[in-house]
Amino acid sequence: MSLWLPEYEKVVMPSKRTGDTPRHPESPPRIVLHTTEGLRTFDYPWPPHFTLGLVGDKHSLPAGTYWWPDGNRKVYNGQEIRLQHCDLALTSYALLHRSGDPDTNHRGSHCVQVEIISKAAWPDEWSDQMYALVASWLADIVEALPELEPALDNYPAYPAEWSEKGSWGFDTPYRMTWTEWRDGINGRIGAPFICAHLQVPGNDHWDTGALNIERLTSMAKAILHPTGSTFEQRVLRRLRILEAKVKQLEAR
Numbered sequence: 001m002s003l004w005l006p007e008y009e010k011v012v013m014p015s016k017r018t019g020d021t022p023r024h025p026e027s028p029p030r031i032v033l034h035t036t037e038g039l040r041t042f043d044y045p046w047p048p049h050f051t052l053g054l055v056g057d058k059h060s061l062p063a064g065t066y067w068w069p070d071g072n073r074k075v076y077n078g079q080e081i082r083l084q085h086c087d088l089a090l091t092s093y094a095l096l097h098r099s100g101d102p103d104t105n106h107r108g109s110h111c112v113q114v115e116i117i118s119k120a121a122w123p124d125e126w127s128d129q130m131y132a133l134v135a136s137w138l139a140d141i142v143e144a145l146p147e148l149e150p151a152l153d154n155y156p157a158y159p160a161e162w163s164e165k166g167s168w169g170f171d172t173p174y175r176m177t178w179t180e181w182r183d184g185i186n187g188r189i190g191a192p193f194i195c196a197h198l199q200v201p202g203n204d205h206w207d208t209g210a211l212n213i214e215r216l217t218s219m220a221k222a223i224l225h226p227t228g229s230t231f232e233q234r235v236l237r238r239l240r241i242l243e244a245k246v247k248q249l250e251a252r
């Protein structure tokens, strides 16, 4: 099985890495959120599955031209950046894995990773538009891999502090134990979960900082199970994504 989502532009990085077979499919599937910490798309030697961004948003890409693997590309205000770099059926590479540590990227039947073009250090609330973008991506992932849906109700507590001082480093109180990373969190052994890079053991980054996973998952659930006409809302969502894609193609 190979899984490339049609609403996302397929961008294979120059490293040509597009995913590996999960090495520990006996562990529960999980989703890991990152922020790029730089306001552009990258040539990641070790790519995540997806990159998301929102042009002109104060927490994401500035308007104008920006770097792209195939050259500079014009972007317009309000444009959503939705890229896929790795096969969703395989694992990707954005976590640190130190030699001697248990597996990070390749742990779980799925370890879906996304880089959001933003910065962990921004102290303000993320905009509603950024939440909407990431929540719609999350809904797309759960639609593509329905076994991940329970992750929308299983995530670590919102960190009491999210500052570089309190959250950066290998030994912060927010990181899971290796046993939790292997078996599951919140005492739910074998249950799918979603977390941010700041909660992954054996890693020192503290992204996604202020992003509130509870708010994100409740928005994703509202997309997946809208009240009223489910069919109509789903069609409208698809149309909105396709419209964004057409604009993106026109802007080239």
Ligand SMILES: [Zn+2]
Pocket (backbone or CB within 6 Å): 033, 034, 035, 094, 197, 205, 207
């Ligand atoms: Zn990260």
